[in-house]
């Protein structure tokens with residue numbers, strides 16, 4: 114009977130996800146763990162996937178045949194996009210910054226929705242709804258922030274960037290997010306009428322059009338919709 118150990122080269126890397134033992138590893142889907150490793154260590158080869166599979170299946174390393182290896186690669190591609198977990202502290206910090214943007218919108222009698230875009234722990238773009246002031250219906254917070262971040266990076270593609278938005282994005286903004294290849298969308302509160310992430314449509318779930326963007330949310334619907342609720346109540 115084989116008693117599998119985690120090879121030394123993997124031990125250090127798995128600590129990033131607080132996986133320190135075989136029993137820790139067994140709690141997760143090995144395909145997801147491989148996706149997390151590839152997110153943080155992009156040069157990780159499929160050999161790592163095969164090793165993970167052998168470890169959790171209690172098989173000797175390097176014992177898979179070609180057909181099994183191909184099958185594992187296909188399974189892995191089906192779960193994409195799947196990135197390393199975000200830290201809870203980061204989610205709160207950046208959503209709170211997005212909320213400050215929402216409050217700025219409210220002060221200008223705009224619908225209070227705010228966005229920040231983050232790359233490598235740095236805010237590279239922010240924005241809030243600006244439709245009424247400009248008479249442009251497309252000037253949603255996400256579009257303004259994407260425009261700012263694209264100018265900052267001098268690129269139409271925001272690969273590796275995370276977008277934090279207080280309210281679930283609409284259909285238009287979800288399209289813009291996919292087109293700009295944003296890595297992750299983290300939204301604070303559900304928007305039951307116009308939300309296109311979970312509420313009315315599930316745009317990001319369509320693997321045929323979305324190869325890049327993973328979504329997290331709602332994080333706290335009561336907290337992050339407060340400015341919007343107060344604004345709508347004041348209009349009644």
Ligand SMILES: [Zn+2]
Pocket residue numbers: 253254255282283284285286287
């Ligand atoms: Zn929108």
